Amino acid sequence: MLTSIIHLQIQPxxxxxxxxxxxxxxxxxxxxxxxxxxxxxLDNRVLDLIAPLNHAIFELxxxxxxxxxxxxxxxxxxxxxxxxxxxxxxxxxxxxxxVKYFEKKGYLAQSPQIYKQMLIxxxxxRVYEIxxxxxxxxxxxxxxxxxxTSLDLEMEFQFDYxxxxxxxxxxxxYILHGLQTRYKEQTxxxxxxxxxxxxxxxxxxxxxxxxxxxxxxxxxxxxxxxxDEKDDINxxxxxxxxxxxxxxxxxxxxxLKEYPLDVRxxxxxxxxxxxxxxxxxxxxxxxxxxxxxxxxxxHALLRSEMKRRGLDPDGPGLxxxxxxxxxxxxxxxxxxxxxxxxxxxxxxxxxxxxxxWLRADRLQLARAPKCATGKLxxxxxxxxxxxxxxKAVEDGVSK
Amino acid sequence: MLTSIIHLQIQPxxxxxxxxxxxxxxxxxxxxxxxxxxxxxLDNRVLDLIAPLNHAIFELxxxxxxxxxxxxxxxxxxxxxxxxxxxxxxxxxxxxxxVKYFEKKGYLAQSPQIYKQMLIxxxxxRVYEIxxxxxxxxxxxxxxxxxxTSLDLEMEFQFDYxxxxxxxxxxxxYILHGLQTRYKEQTxxxxxxxxxxxxxxxxxxxxxxxxxxxxxxxxxxxxxxxxDEKDDINxxxxxxxxxxxxxxxxxxxxxLKEYPLDVRxxxxxxxxxxxxxxxxxxxxxxxxxxxxxxxxxxHALLRSEMKRRGLDPDGPGLxxxxxxxxxxxxxxxxxxxxxxxxxxxxxxxxxxxxxxWLRADRLQLARAPKCATGKLxxxxxxxxxxxxxxKAVEDGVSK
Numbered sequence: 035m036l037t038s039i040i041h042l043q044i045q046p047x048x049x050x051x052x053x054x055x056x057x058x059x060x061x062x063x064x065x066x067x068x069x070x071x072x073x074x075x076l077d078n079r080v081l082d083l084i085a086p087l088n089h090a091i092f093e094l095x096x097x098x099x100x101x102x103x104x105x106x107x108x109x110x111x112x113x114x115x116x117x118x119x120x121x122x123x124x125x126x127x128x129x130x131x132x133v134k135y136f137e138k139k140g141y142l143a144q145s146p147q148i149y150k151q152m153l154i155x156x157x158x159x160r161v162y163e164i165x166x167x168x169x170x171x172x173x174x175x176x177x178x179x180x181x182x183t184s185l186d187l188e189m190e191f192q193f194d195y196x197x198x199x200x201x202x203x204x205x206x207x208y209i210l211h212g213l214q215t216r217y218k219e220q221t222x223x224x225x226x227x228x229x230x231x232x233x234x235x236x237x238x239x240x241x242x243x244x245x246x247x248x249x250x251x252x253x254x255x256x257x258x259x260x261x262d263e264k265d266d267i268n269x270x271x272x273x274x275x276x277x278x279x280x281x282x283x284x285x286x287x288x289x290l291k292e293y294p295l296d297v298r299x300x301x302x303x304x305x306x307x308x309x310x311x312x313x314x315x316x317x318x319x320x321x322x323x324x325x326x327x328x329x330x331x332x333h334a335l336l337r338s339e340m341k342r343r344g345l346d347p348d349g350p351g352l353x354x355x356x357x358x359x360x361x362x363x364x365x366x367x368x369x370x371x372x373x374x375x376x377x378x379x380x381x382x383x384x385x386x387x388x389x390x391w392l393r394a395d396r397l398q399l400a401r402a403p404k405c406a407t408g409k410l411x412x413x414x415x416x417x418x419x420x421x422x423x424x425k426a427v428e429d430g431v432s433k
Numbered sequence: 434m435l436t437s438i439i440h441l442q443i444q445p446x447x448x449x450x451x452x453x454x455x456x457x458x459x460x461x462x463x464x465x466x467x468x469x470x471x472x473x474x475l476d477n478r479v480l481d482l483i484a485p486l487n488h489a490i491f492e493l494x495x496x497x498x499x500x501x502x503x504x505x506x507x508x509x510x511x512x513x514x515x516x517x518x519x520x521x522x523x524x525x526x527x528x529x530x531x532v533k534y535f536e537k538k539g540y541l542a543q544s545p546q547i548y549k550q551m552l553i554x555x556x557x558x559r560v561y562e563i564x565x566x567x568x569x570x571x572x573x574x575x576x577x578x579x580x581x582t583s584l585d586l587e588m589e590f591q592f593d594y595x596x597x598x599x600x601x602x603x604x605x606x607y608i609l610h611g612l613q614t615r616y617k618e619q620t621x622x623x624x625x626x627x628x629x630x631x632x633x634x635x636x637x638x639x640x641x642x643x644x645x646x647x648x649x650x651x652x653x654x655x656x657x658x659x660x661d662e663k664d665d666i667n668x669x670x671x672x673x674x675x676x677x678x679x680x681x682x683x684x685x686x687x688x689l690k691e692y693p694l695d696v697r698x699x700x701x702x703x704x705x706x707x708x709x710x711x712x713x714x715x716x717x718x719x720x721x722x723x724x725x726x727x728x729x730x731x732h733a734l735l736r737s738e739m740k741r742r743g744l745d746p747d748g749p750g751l752x753x754x755x756x757x758x759x760x761x762x763x764x765x766x767x768x769x770x771x772x773x774x775x776x777x778x779x780x781x782x783x784x785x786x787x788x789x790w791l792r793a794d795r796l797q798l799a800r801a802p803k804c805a806t807g808k809l810x811x812x813x814x815x816x817x818x819x820x821x822x823x824k825a826v827e828d829g830v831s832k
Contacts (some may be wrong), residue, residue, distance in 0.1 A: 083555035092557070096512040103502075111494040115582040118517075118565050119530075133541065134531045135579075138572055142532065156482035158491070166517050166565065172535055179749075180534075183514040 048073060049085035052227045055185060055324035087227050090220040094213065097220070099164055102185050105205050111160040113188060118142060118166065131170045131180075142168035150188035162187040194350040195312045196302070202326065203242050206316060208321040210235050210287065233319075234286045243279060243288040247310070250290050253278050264309070266297035269321075276320020286319045300343050301336060303328040446617040448474060448484035451626045486626050489619035493612065496619070498563055500611040503583050504604050510559040510586060517547035517565065529751060530569045530579075541567035541780050549587035577715060594702070594711045594727040601725065602641055602688060605715060609686065632718075633685045642687040646709070649689050652677050663708070665696035668720075675719020685718050700735060702727040731763050 048070040075082040082088060103113075119133060120141045123345040133140035146163050153161045167184045210233065215223055225232075236242050245253075251261060254271060257278055261271060279288050291314040292305055302311040313327035330336045337347045439635055447469040474481040481487060502512075519540045532539035544563050552560045566583045592598040609632065612751055624631075635641050644652075650660060653670060656677055660666060666674065678687050690713040714727035729735045736746045768832060811826040 080551050080554045083552065083557075088555075089557070092511065092513070095514075099512055100506070107499070112491065113498055114491070115494075115565070117580065119567065119580050131539075132533045136569070140530075153482065155479045156484075158488070164563075166514070168518065170535070181516065181518050364463075372758075409685050 045081065048084070049082040050087045050227070052087075093220045094217055094224065097213060097217045098209060099183075099185065101209040102205070103162075104163070104212075105208045106160075106162045106187060109160070109201075111162045111189070112158055114146075114149070114153060114158075114161045114163050115165065116143070116146040116163060118168070129170045131168050132271040144169055146184070146186050150186060154188050154190060155420075160187070161190045172250065198326065198328075199244070199289065199291065199314050200239070202316070203244075204239050205325070206287065207235065207239055207242065234280065234284055236285050236287070241285075243278070243283045243285065245288065245290055246292045247290055247294065248292070250275050253282075264294050264296065265292070272317070272322060273320035273321070276317060279317075288317050290315050290317060296343075298327060300340050300345060301329050303330050304339070435582065444480065446484070448481040449626070469799050486623060489622040492619045493616055496612060496616045497608060498582075498584065500608040500615075501604070502561075502563070503566075503611075504607045505559075508559070510561045510588070513545075513552060513557075513560045514563050514564065515542070515545040515562060517567070521751070528569045530567050542762045543568055545585050546585070549585060553587050553589060559586070559588045578805065588739075598643070598688065598690065598713050598728075599638070599724065601715070601723070603638050604645075605686065605723070606634065606638055606641065633679065633683055634683050635686070640684075642682045642690055644678070644687065645691045646689055646693065647691070649674050652681075658761055663693050663695065665693070671716070671721060672719035673801060675716060678716075687716050688767045689714050689716060695742075697726060699744060700728050702729050703738070 053072050053075065091247075092240070107113075118137065122141060123136075127203055130144055131142040133142060142161070145167055146165060150161055150163070163184070163185070163186045165184060166181055166182050170180060182356045189198060189201065214233065214235070250267065254261060254267070254275055257274065259271060259274055261267060267275065274285070275290075276288075280286060292307065292310045293315070295302065295304055295309055295311040298311045298313050302313050305312050311327060314325075315322045316324035316326075330339060340347045447455055451473065452471050482491075496793060497762055498641075506512075518534065519542055521540065529543055530541040532541060545564060549560055549562070562585045564583060564585070567580050569579060586601075587599060588600065613634070649666065653660065653666075653674055656673065658673055660670060674689075675685070675687075679685060691706065691709045692712045692714070694701065694703055694708055694710040696776075697710045697712050701712050703709070704711050708725060709713065713724075714721045715723035717724075731737060739746045
């Protein structure tokens with residue numbers, strides 16, 4: 035029966051180790067049996083995924099979603115599915131994939147943002163989506179993927195954006211604690227292969243530090259790291275601040291709020307403190323994993339804020355604003371056609387929203403490259419995945 | 434304050450009625466106030482969605498997904514997220530959207546099928562996905578959408594494809610009963626606007642009729658409707674059979690199995706009864722809502738079955754087979770390289786799979802057009818949705 039020996043490039047045993055540096059990859063081949071690089075592992079993904087390490091990672095990837103959904107559904111969030119084929123880019127012209135849509139052009143959704151807003155304006159109050167988004171970023175790093183699973187939520191609030199901030203804090207704690215308890219085995223297995231210290235997380239929500247951006251700047255200054263209070267912090271400083279906070283408060287998870295207005299997008303709502311915005315970033319191990327802000331809901335304020343920044347509210351390319359559902363609502367405000375009260379209330383409910391998005395792959399293993407974290411076949415700009423890869427393997431075998 | 438009266442085309446009150454026939458649409462306008470057609474309602478989707486009818490439909494749409502997930506997670510299914518940007522069409526060349534992928538061409542996923550199979554081959558045993566799929570079908574009917582949310586599962590079985598058939602039957606009953614009890618209010622509200630009789634569903638799984646295709650043909654013949662046992666039944670006959678089954682068994686839900694081999698895809702596993710296949714369709718109100726079959730896992734059998742049907746297994750265009758993970762596995766079978774037992778077991782586990790897919794919009798309201806069922810902005814080939822629509826509205830307002 036043994037008519038031929040097929041040369042196997044990879045065994046599940048090879049895959050039960052961390053993915054090596056992408057740059058090294060196939061270069062390491064030597065001594066007859068190739069040292070298994072990332073490319074080889076992706077070319078043999080079915081074998082690669084048999085490894086217990088990959089099973090653990092996939093279970094964590096699914097676990098984050100399960101915990102996210104659980105918490106939201108306990109809190110009356112409604113699951114939605116928004117369009118992915120759009121007639122115009124959802125976030126301006128950059129980084130968008132173009133689709134041949136019959137005789138027209140279509141675009142792949144970069145975010146469900148506008149749709150979440152529409153549904154809040156339609157009185158849905160609390161919605162969430164777990165869905166794919168697409169980013170045409172030609173960056174072949176371990177942090178970039180051209181498609182990823184986005185965990186999105188949008189909610190009304192009554193009085194203050196803190197309602198949203200507190201809610202998301204509780205949600206994050208629920209997910210992080212859930213991973214530590216219900217996915218303990220998988221977390222520990224993955225941590226053996228991608229060495230990292232155990233996560234320090236406060237037991238109670240009220241123990242999560244919520245710092246003003248200005249306080250963060252002060253903490254950095256005390257450690258000898260100077261930066262202007264009006265500037266944003268860069269990723270090195272973010273990491274340093276993470277270490278300072280961990281020493282001081284004993285936690286890998288904290289929140290930074292009230293960012294300088296000018297470092298956030300023009301539609302961010304100004305804070306009561308001049309020059310600040312109603313915005314927040316959530317930090318894990320010194321890395322931002324989640325970013326949010328209240329939006330300006332007042333059309334006149336939006337226009338004046340744009341002008342202050344040198345943007346033309348009537349100019350082209352500002353699609354996010356042009357297509358804002360608010361714009362039309364403000365036009366309805368002073369009319370007396372029947373139903374105006376209802377429309378006015380739309381405008382109010384649209385006003386009080388909190389937004390939030392989170393990448394499914396960002397929460398699990400802060401130290402592992404994205405391409406190792408729970409994607410069946412991570413799609414980066416270099417390769418269009420899967421079937422192409424299988425084809426390459428087949429062609430290789432046929433030769 | 435009342436400087437101008439804006440002409441409002443639509444009020445939430447208008448939207449609390451069934452969507453009128455697409456063909457009538459704006460034609461109905463008369464008497465000053467336009468009669469609100471589908472196009473107007475989609476152009477004013479934020480207002481349209483405030484209507485209680487649309488809230489009920491969205492809750493049912495979400496409810497189907499919740500019930501699907503619940504049952505699967507209780508039964509140890511693992512959630513997955515598969516690529517949507519592919520390097521080759523997932524189901525051959527027809528009906529696929531092409532994407533400009535940097536310097537190359539990409540394609541939008543028509544199905545997660547191949548990925549589900551890969552994961553079963555990687556020993557994941559039971560997986561499911563709720564995700565978007567894309568079909569470039571240029572058909573502007575109330576049944577066609579160019580993107581929809583697909584509920585997919587894939588599972589190993591031990592001995593017989595009946596394990597899968599029974600499992601899916603139980604899942605379907607769980608969803609249908611769940612809609613009747615936990616979403617009673619929404620179901621009744623929707624049924625008032627889209628009149629339909631209450632669904633008749635057996636209380637116990639074992640009471641769901643499972644008929645051989647041949648028995649179905651006999652039942653039709655007894656009612657005077659003749660068709661050849663080797664032909665497939667068409668949608669009119671499907672409907673007639675549904676009525677006969679309802680009269681005989683008192684149920685709107687039944688299963689038809691063992692279809693003629695030649696009316697199913699070439700990769701369908703032949704049954705032990707000559708000329709039949711191990712396949713099944715699930716019927717609701719005389720309409721097929723779910724289709725499944727065991728696949729041929731034996732490479733030699735697959736080739737011979739293709740040749741019998743006049744297909745060239747080595748020819749172009751048969752990508753589904755060319756890219757099948759099984760093909761490579763069968764090559765590994767008789768080698769003695771280390772790890773072969775494992776690979777052999779992959780082949781076996783890959784062999785015993787059941788497949789299943791279901792459109793999220795098919796289950797809720799058998800009588801309502803797709804464009805009314807739970808999509809924020811249904812994407813049909815005529816319009817690329819949403820942002821384009823909003824833009825059109827804005828342009829109209831600005832003029």
